Amino acid sequence: MSHELSSIEAVQTLLHDHAYVADRALSTVVFLALTLERPLFLEGEPGTGKTEIARTLAHALGRRLIRLQCYEGLDAASAVYEWNFAAQMLAIRTAQAAGENVALKETLFGPEFLIERPLLDAMRPQPGGAPVLLIDEIDRTDEPFEAFLLEALSDYQVTIPELGTIKAAEPPIVILTSNRTREVHDALKRRCLYHWVDYPSFQRELDILTARAPAASATLSREIVAFVQRLRGEDLFKKPGVAETIDWAKCLLALDVLELSPEVIADTLGAILKYQDDIARLQGLEASRILDEARQSLPPT
Numbered sequence: 478m479s480h481e482l483s484s485i486e487a488v489q490t491l492l493h494d495h496a497y498v499a500d501r502a503l504s505t506v507v508f509l510a511l512t513l514e515r516p517l518f519l520e521g522e523p524g525t526g527k528t529e530i531a532r533t534l535a536h537a538l539g540r541r542l543i544r545l546q547c548y549e550g551l552d553a554a555s556a557v558y559e560w561n562f563a564a565q566m567l568a569i570r571t572a573q574a575a576g577e578n579v580a581l582k583e584t585l586f587g588p589e590f591l592i593e594r595p596l597l598d599a600m601r602p603q604p605g606g607a608p609v610l611l612i613d614e615i616d617r618t619d620e621p622f623e624a625f626l627l628e629a630l631s632d633y634q635v636t637i638p639e640l641g642t643i644k645a646a647e648p649p650i651v652i653l654t655s656n657r658t659r660e661v662h663d664a665l666k667r668r669c670l671y672h673w674v675d676y677p678s679f680q681r682e683l684d685i686l687t688a689r690a691p692a693a694s695a696t697l698s699r700e701i702v703a704f705v706q707r708l709r710g711e712d713l714f715k716k717p718g719v720a721e722t723i724d725w726a727k728c729l730l731a732l733d734v735l736e737l738s739p740e741v742i743a744d745t746l747g748a749i750l751k752y753q754d755d756i757a758r759l760q761g762l763e764a765s766r767i768l769d770e771a772r773q774s775l776p777p778t
């Protein structure tokens with residue numbers, strides 16, 4: 478076993494100590510991923526804490542975090558390695574100018590001219606133990622890249638034709654995230670432990686807010702969370718994530734707001750809603766209706 482965590486509770490506590498509030502289901506799947514050395518695939522709406530868990534885990538375990546941010550057109554050269562073409566050219570020129578005969582292949586395709594990208598980097602031993610490899614927003618790449626990833630993750634090794642195969646002595650802790658803008662292929666999911674990260678419950682979101690914006694009073698925090706939770710039930714183009722809840726609380730704190738009112742909400746909507754249509758809907762009557770409903774829904778302290 479590549480970690481010192483002996484139980485699901487230990488995972489939950491460690492994360493909590495680092496200001497990450499995980500429910501039982503998420504703590505379980507993290508514990509299993511660590512123990513079975515399987516990649517963890519986290520899917521869910523934006524702003525629900527998928528990327529953050531990789532960051533927190535790396536920090537809490539004292540491991541290096543290696544992040545591969547996915548995007549359309551991401552290829553092996555940017556994900557695994559690339560030859561430093563400019564440096565190779567320079568080496569050739571220098572050798573020519575000095576009248577030397579460069580033994581081409583051996584010199585030019587050696588480690589000195591290799592640019593290591595995240596996937597290769599993650600196979601290298603690191604001080605403190607195997608790194609956390611975050612493959613973020615995999616839904617932004619295309620299927621050929623997924624197939625390629627599947628191969629790299631199935632035996633934790635990378636082959637460079639000129640240098641040979643580099644295999645991780647200890648497999649990295651791999652976390653893949655997807656905002657589900659498209660379905661990721663079954664084969665890749667099957668390789669991983671899967672967990673759907675949902676919007677948190679009222680209580681858990683309150684815990685998150687307490688951990689991340691401790692300066693907010695209990696009363697204000699409860700109102701904020703109740704309001705955002707209600708808002709997610711509305712017909713919006715883009716629902717606010719946990720990130721927005723935290724941002725909003727920080728804005729309200731900066732404005733010395735003690736409790737919500739329709740006016741305060743109207744003035745600060747830009748912190749929770751990022752589309753003009755959604756903002757327009759919420760302005761005026763809608764905001765005060767939702768605020769009333771939110772206050773009524775508040776559980777007793």
Ligand SMILES: Nc1ncnc2c1ncn2[C@@H]1O[C@H](COP(=O)(O)OP(=O)(O)O)[C@@H](O)[C@H]1O
Nearest residue numbers: 496497498523524525526527528529685719720
């Ligand atoms: N369970 C949680 N515990 C603590 N903070 C959280 C949690 N979920 C979300 N957050 C906060 O929300 C922010 C955005 O989360 P992030 O991981 O970027 O979302 P995602 O990757 O799912 O889009 C984080 O920086 C963190 O501050």
Ligand SMILES: [Mg+2]
Nearest residue numbers: 527528613654
């Ligand atoms: Mg993310």
